[in-house]
Amino acid sequence: MQPPRPILAVAAVATLFISLPVIGLLQRTPWSSLDELLSSESVIRPLLLSLLVSVIAALVVIVLGTPLAWTLARVDMPGRRVIRALVLLPMVLPPVVGGTALLFALGRRGLIGQWLDRWFGLTLPFTTLGAIVAAVFVALPFYVITVEGTLESGSDELEQMASTLGAKPTGVLRRITLPRLLPAVGAGTALAWARALGEFGATITFAGNLPGRTQTLPLATFLALESDTEEALALSLVMLAVSLAVLVPMRSRWLPGRRTEQ
């Protein structure tokens, strides 16, 4: 079938729209002094911190999000729709508002935060842990919505079949449910990790902007833009490279889209 020309034309415009900023970034990158910039402390520190925060946040999201997605998809309970709406809220909430909310809940004088401080001496704002909490808050819904969709579309017939063959409930979970869930877990993790890596608003509001502790790549880039354009470009390039390096290999395996030819 000949693809309709208007559709191709719009698709070309959309592709251009996405790639132009990337081209703009590459074009302005100070390639000659790049080596020096990339090895400077002001780039390395936020990069390592960003990787640390986003990877730990992604792991926490898997641990918290999988049971939550399963419960939302499979357990028939009152108020399920309300809970689902609540869980998805951080997706639509402006991150700065999310950060503010976190501050009033988990901050030193917050609802829970004051007890954390008094009982455990645990303070979240202005710590790396706080940056992780902010990243988990914004990234969790992306994971839950992906995994829940898969759990809902597959009914539990295969699990029932497995049980009639003598598999105990834990065995059914281990041998049927989890392996079948793996592609969605991969896709959800990729989305959540990407969201955590790019997180800006909630982090700066809740965790602040302390170099080495809470100043992640997006924060460092924003700040550098005001003082040192070349450094901002180098930081942006690093983020672009990290994102591509992780998302491109993931895409063919886990993200939805065309399967590679078999």
Place this chain on the structure above:
Amino acid sequence: MSALHMIGTAHAGNLKLDVDLSIEPGETVALLGPNGAGKTSLLRIFTGLLPLTGGRLDLSNCAVDVPRAGVFVEPHRRPIGWVPQDRLLFPHLTVRQNVGFSPRTTRKHVDQLLEVLGIGDLADKKPDVCSGGQAQRVALARAVAANPDVLLLDEPSAALDIDSRHLIGQLLEDRGDRATLLVTHDPVEAATTADRIIVLESGHVTHSGSPVDVRTRPRTRYAASLAGLNTIAAVADNATATTSDGALVVLGEPATGPVHLVVPPVAIALHRTVPDGSPRNVWEATVAELQPAFGRVRVVLDGPLPIVAEVTPAAAEVLGLVPGARVWAAVKATEITVHPA
């Protein structure tokens, strides 16, 4: 001693099942019934996926579902093998992993089943490359590998190729003490593979008896119209077939080898004298028994070809049909359907 005994009730959607049936070890029973009669729901009760609301269910003489006593044995602890209608193969596992899924099986048993059912070549492939017949064989092997006391097959040979039919038939033959319950709405399959037929209609057992009993004495209109078909074992040689009683039957379609001939009772014409005209199969028979059946009369005939005919009460009157009367029976070759055995 029974492999399965149920006397109880359950609800499946709008249907209320109220069933009393039992299956002996080593017995093959066909569960025959129209769509929506509750056949699949009954299997779900046996597997433990649908709980009883009253009564009791025993498997191998152990109570597994007695609601009033608070007894309920989980599906994974029941000695049941289930081959569901849509097979439900595990798509993320290979054929060998599917067959060997049960913790109750052994590697040796799995290898043996793969070979017997001719799916050894597929062992390391995923089920999505299997044809319908192959998938059915994998599902059957997986259930049998778990060494169940009772094997439940839901419409096992719907749309099966001859090879698969043959291999599955062989596996079911070699059953030992294992009881088999075969759900079908195909009366020929029921009559040819089962020791006994149980007819289920609207959630109730309306008849339980040998294939001959259900054929000659159907108790409901459904049983009369479907289970009441004559099914005759024979060996075909091109245009003719010889029955196990030695009668020669002219066929409408050429066939060879062991077959089942299916003749609807209404296709058999009865005459007081030798009929002339086109029917190729004409023989003299003795009326053994007359049964009124839902506005018709079923005439059980003795003779070279024991068979049941169905006529109107008026025709029975005119023909002077009484037990012991001699009549001529005729059936056109084209009315006989030939099924490979």
